[in-house]
Amino acid sequence: xxxxxxxxxxVKILLTVLxxxxxxxxxxxxxxxATSKICAVKTDEKTEKIKEQLSGxxxxxxxxxxxxxxAKALAExxxxxxxxxxxxxxxxxxxAEILGVPFSSEEEKIAVVHxxxxxxAKEKFKYVGNEGCGEEIDFMGGKKLCPxxxxxxxxxxxxxxxxxxxxxxxxxxxxxxxxxxxxxxVKTCPKNIIELIPKSAKVYIACSTTCRGKDVMNACxxxxxxxxxxxxxxxxxxxxxxxxxxxxxYSKCIACHNCVLKCPRKCIKTL
Amino acid sequence: MKNDYxxxxxxxAIKNNPTLKLVLGTxxxxxxxxxxxxGIYMGLAVTFVLICSNVLVSLLRKAIPKEVRIPxxxxxxxxxxxxVRLILDYFLPDLNDIMGLYLPLIVVNCIILARAExxxxxxxxxxxxLDGLANGVGFMIALTLMGAFREVLGRGEIFGFKVWxxxxxxxxxxxxxxxxxxxFIALFSLIYGAIADRKKDKAFSPVLKEPxxxxx
Amino acid sequence: MRKLFNNIWFxxxxxLLAVIIxxxxxxxxxxxxxxxxxxxxxxxxxxxxxGEEKSYSVVIDTDSTDDAVNSPIEYEKGKIDKIYIIDKExxxxxxxxxxxxxxxxxxxKSGNVTLWVKVSVNGGNRRISKVILENYTKQTLMSKLxxxxxxxxxxxxxxxxxxxxxxxxGVKNVVTGAxxxxxxxxxxxxxxxxxxxx
Amino acid sequence: xxxxxxxxxxxxxxxNFVVVQFLGICPFLGVSKDFKSALGMGIAVTFVMTIxxxxxxxxxxxxxxxxxxEFMEIIVFIFIIASIVQMIEMVLKKFSPALYNAMGIYLxxxxxxxxxxxxxxxxxxxxxxxxxxxxxxxxxxxxxxxGLFAGLGFTLAIVIMSGLREKVARLxxxxxxxxxxxxxxxxxxxxxxxxxx
Numbered sequence: 082x083x084x085x086x087x088x089x090x091x092v093k094i095l096l097t098v099l100x101x102x103x104x105x106x107x108x109x110x111x112x113x114x115a116t117s118k119i120c121a122v123k124t125d126e127k128t129e130k131i132k133e134q135l136s137g138x139x140x141x142x143x144x145x146x147x148x149x150x151x152a153k154a155l156a157e158x159x160x161x162x163x164x165x166x167x168x169x170x171x172x173x174x175x176x177a178e179i180l181g182v183p184f185s186s187e188e189e190k191i192a193v194v195h196x197x198x199x200x201x202a203k204e205k206f207k208y209v210g211n212e213g214c215g216e217e218i219d220f221m222g223g224k225k226l227c228p229x230x231x232x233x234x235x236x237x238x239x240x241x242x243x244x245x246x247x248x249x250x251x252x253x254x255x256x257x258x259x260x261x262x263x264x265x266x267v268k269t270c271p272k273n274i275i276e277l278i279p280k281s282a283k284v285y286i287a288c289s290t291t292c293r294g295k296d297v298m299n300a301c302x303x304x305x306x307x308x309x310x311x312x313x314x315x316x317x318x319x320x321x322x323x324x325x326x327x328x329x330x331y332s333k334c335i336a337c338h339n340c341v342l343k344c345p346r347k348c349i350k351t352l
Numbered sequence: 353m354k355n356d357y358x359x360x361x362x363x364x365a366i367k368n369n370p371t372l373k374l375v376l377g378t379x380x381x382x383x384x385x386x387x388x389x390x391g392i393y394m395g396l397a398v399t400f401v402l403i404c405s406n407v408l409v410s411l412l413r414k415a416i417p418k419e420v421r422i423p424x425x426x427x428x429x430x431x432x433x434x435x436v437r438l439i440l441d442y443f444l445p446d447l448n449d450i451m452g453l454y455l456p457l458i459v460v461n462c463i464i465l466a467r468a469e470x471x472x473x474x475x476x477x478x479x480x481x482l483d484g485l486a487n488g489v490g491f492m493i494a495l496t497l498m499g500a501f502r503e504v505l506g507r508g509e510i511f512g513f514k515v516w517x518x519x520x521x522x523x524x525x526x527x528x529x530x531x532x533x534x535x536f537i538a539l540f541s542l543i544y545g546a547i548a549d550r551k552k553d554k555a556f557s558p559v560l561k562e563p564x565x566x567x568x
Numbered sequence: 569m570r571k572l573f574n575n576i577w578f579x580x581x582x583x584l585l586a587v588i589i590x591x592x593x594x595x596x597x598x599x600x601x602x603x604x605x606x607x608x609x610x611x612x613x614x615x616x617x618x619g620e621e622k623s624y625s626v627v628i629d630t631d632s633t634d635d636a637v638n639s640p641i642e643y644e645k646g647k648i649d650k651i652y653i654i655d656k657e658x659x660x661x662x663x664x665x666x667x668x669x670x671x672x673x674x675x676x677k678s679g680n681v682t683l684w685v686k687v688s689v690n691g692g693n694r695r696i697s698k699v700i701l702e703n704y705t706k707q708t709l710m711s712k713l714x715x716x717x718x719x720x721x722x723x724x725x726x727x728x729x730x731x732x733x734x735x736x737x738g739v740k741n742v743v744t745g746a747x748x749x750x751x752x753x754x755x756x757x758x759x760x761x762x763x764x765x766x
Numbered sequence: 767x768x769x770x771x772x773x774x775x776x777x778x779x780x781x782n783f784v785v786v787q788f789l790g791i792c793p794f795l796g797v798s799k800d801f802k803s804a805l806g807m808g809i810a811v812t813f814v815m816t817i818x819x820x821x822x823x824x825x826x827x828x829x830x831x832x833x834x835x836e837f838m839e840i841i842v843f844i845f846i847i848a849s850i851v852q853m854i855e856m857v858l859k860k861f862s863p864a865l866y867n868a869m870g871i872y873l874x875x876x877x878x879x880x881x882x883x884x885x886x887x888x889x890x891x892x893x894x895x896x897x898x899x900x901x902x903x904x905x906x907x908x909x910x911x912x913g914l915f916a917g918l919g920f921t922l923a924i925v926i927m928s929g930l931r932e933k934v935a936r937l938x939x940x941x942x943x944x945x946x947x948x949x950x951x952x953x954x955x956x957x958x959x960x961x962x963x
Binding site: 375376377378379382383419420421422423425426427430434456459460461462464465466469470525526527528530531533534535537538541542545 | 788789790791792795796840841844845848849851852855856871874875877878879880883940941942943946947948949950951953954955957958
Binding site for chain 1: 845857863867
């Protein structure tokens, strides 16, 4: 490799090539910076800092199009940090400091499906058509005889990016290990029977029908008939009966599992 | 820091396989999977260029202002491909005869710019190099498998050796390429979905979500 | 001065220019250091054809400096850059080899294909005995021209020319997946035949 | 006027970049999930193609050819396309952030989009354009028009694809076939349909 004098290649071509590309580069650099000046989107760095703390899953549980929009809403004070469940509590503390908002470390939550019907719930007709719970309930309230129960077409499963909801033998079931309580399934379920309950909860009501006992017996073999045994047997009176359906007040519940044992229809299940 | 590398390698090659999961670089994939050997050569070429361009991009990531990053990345990748061709031509002429066909295609390959844009411009040099290697290998495996599949069914050969003389020239056409590609993506999602379920992998969802949702 | 350096205009332009000048310089240096001279390319081609180095005498060589030999033979669809006569050890007269380097035009996107063509002459009979690819410009589907394509040329040099269109009824039809690139290759070989036919 | 029709027919139908020549498939599959982002992508690609032809054609014919450095063509073209895409990205980020988020990684990928580079190279190829337009020499006007209609051809293809995909997404398909695989199979049928040309 003798001392290099660029003798093998034609220097003139090299210079013209470099010249052209350089001129192009300068021209386009100027054009690009000009457009960047014209279209300067002023994202104040507060929103950027908040966006870094958020989980970035873009799940939409907070009701905004994605983490970027939620961060902007947070910065403008229009949204509250509790709206985003997937972000870990420490990140929420940091965001609260950025916003200068007092941060009450509120309870961790988990999603749960208030229905266990599925195959043991009778069907009015056999539905063949476009998939998705939303479409199915447009047609006479869905194929199940029970008007409140889960129809098992899996819209929640389709929209859960954490793969935490699965339709097993006709009814949606939440996999507690994977659920980050982002709340997307709560919004997508057209029957509104998925609810976020405190993670520390040990039991939940696996039914959401408010029909009277006789109709329930006819529609579903595992539906709650509103007998009230759970209310009577709860030592801390944590369960109250509203409109033929028991409701658990988790602040009083001491997880004694009395209600689970006493329920004749096995509607109260453990987490 | 160590398992972080393992995660990058695993992510790049298998979990977020550029061809089968993020579905990037479809032009070379459809065009070149007519033969398995193409897959191997293209895979090698892409892996090499991907590693080097990722390293260079992550080296300069702080210097390149955000406004002109795409033209700068494209220049780096194009320069690299030219340098690789010069080196091959001088030192390994016979390899250059074979690879010479694929090198110009690489400048137009989406994977390299995608990795440079979404990974290398945000991480350090070593992770970027590893990510380049992982994605390159993932790309090569996917292309070779598809190439073999189409070659066996389309021309009854594998790597050029006669297997049987049953030929379906549907697989030689572009419609066949689309069909094979669809088949392999579904297969990948099926196999990996099963592995993920057993391993209780939280983030993997069998239904393919928008790639940018996960690639970030 | 400080303000100039982190002014966005200056930063963008300077970075792009820096990248271009560095990469341009690097390519220039490398293409000079790793320069493959025409002689080396010819040596490589001969090794590929004969399997070992061969000495040759020049009839036409566009890369050589003396003017008697360096003008190529132009044809309408191609040109011949080099013609060599390979020196034979056992000098049996009337039997020697030509090696042509010819370029065919009208390839894919009007690029061209350069081939090495070996013609072995034995008394009156002239036969194309080897065709290999040298290089090409703008042919993206070259991978489709397998060895089969180059072997179809290995015929006697009679008056017939090759054609490369599907329904052309020409003497020897050479059709492959990449018809455009095939046309350029065929043009290159036709130039050799045109030269031999005189 | 005849040339005008020739451009439209050839750019949109006969050698449509996506459906006949199968170039630019990455965004064609990646962004055609719903109609709005598909249309957005189509318009962005049309805009890039038109401006690219406007800039690359004169550069090639009046600078690269006279100076005998045609080999620089690929790098120069890609650099121009990359700069245009960079500008588009800023414009989109400012004026329609929703579309910007919907396109995500596929916006920078327009740079390596084979269709855009394909149209840039096709337009400068005198012999091919002469055969398409039936006119002796090409000029800038035809080049820009061809770029525009090639982009519209791309938009047409991607919009039809998004319509098909939205319809198909509601059918009860196996979980693993949803998303890209079913899109590919739809593209496979489109490909078969276009064997005619």
